[in-house]
């Protein structure tokens with residue numbers, strides 16, 4: 001394995017077989033290496049992002065997700081422009097330098113109002129990330145002009161067959177095209193996958209990682225699949241934290257200077273999963289700042305809403321890391 005690490009250190013490349021070998025390892029050495037690469041290329045600071053889940057309305061029906069339109073067991077909400085602004089202002093007052101606005105995939109009539117909210121938020125000196133799904137090229141461009149800096153759109157899996165099975169009436173081709181359009185519109189691009197989906201192979205995860213590399217993603221978020229009770233996948237096994245961490249760590253080796261969050265799903269699947277991720281290549285944490293009363297309705301997977309964010313600072317200090325007060329674009333130390 002030392003040979004692989006030397007190779008990737010020199011070239012930032014690995015073959016599919018190399019990646020499979022690392023995915024089949026116990027991860028111990030890999031995590032250590034990814035931690036070193038993170039430290040060498042982007043240093044010790046952790047970027048905190050303030051996450052606002054502004055609407056749980058979704059027209060999609062992804063088989064794994066609690067927000068899927070066929071789940072009638074949740075109260076749907078959509079924050080008004082003023083409510084979004086209030087929440088954002090509160091986060092900015094707390095010192096956050098990035099506001100992440102996330103929602104289900106909704107109707108395009110709200111895009112204009114969202115753009116207006118962005119213009120307001122941009123009056124403060126912060127970066128904005130959007131995570132609102134597939135849009136037309138015009139809408140990506142419009143929101144970029146209104147001040148959005150980054151866009152997250154997970155590919156979820158690069159195995160087309162698996163993608164089609166999990167995403168009724170969606171097009172894998174269009175998803176890739178959206179990522180291309182996001183990049184073309186000038187955003188920093190974030191993508192990622194679910195790890196441990198039913199019928200997902202190690203080989204397919206290796207291809208996912210090579211896809212991240214091939215589009216030169218600026219941000220990669222991966223997390224274990226966690227079954228949600230009101231979905232068709234409710235009886236499936238959850239993904240393993242260790243495998244998700246390996247996918248993340250290999251991504252760090254191939255893309256040394258990008259932003260990689262220790263994802264909430266990692267913490268939900270195992271207490272201290274977030275800490276493990278930060279010691280295996282991650283350098284970002286998304287902190288949910290959504291009002292408690294609506295947050296409980298944004299249950300993408302079981303247990304998501306019970307994450308305790310209060311001891312993040314303690315955690316960071318315990319592993320010798322500090323909080324960044326910059327906007328944290330790719331490559332920023």
Ligand code: 5AD
Nearest residue numbers: 064065154224225226227265300301
């Ligand atoms: N388990 C883990 N992650 C999930 N997501 C959706 N449903 C689940 C689940 N059951 C992730 C998807 C989506 C992101 C917002 O949440 O990857 O892109």
Ligand code: SF4
Nearest residue numbers: 058060062065068104
């Ligand atoms: Fe909607 Fe996103 Fe959930 Fe799919 S993963 S159902 S698009 S919120």
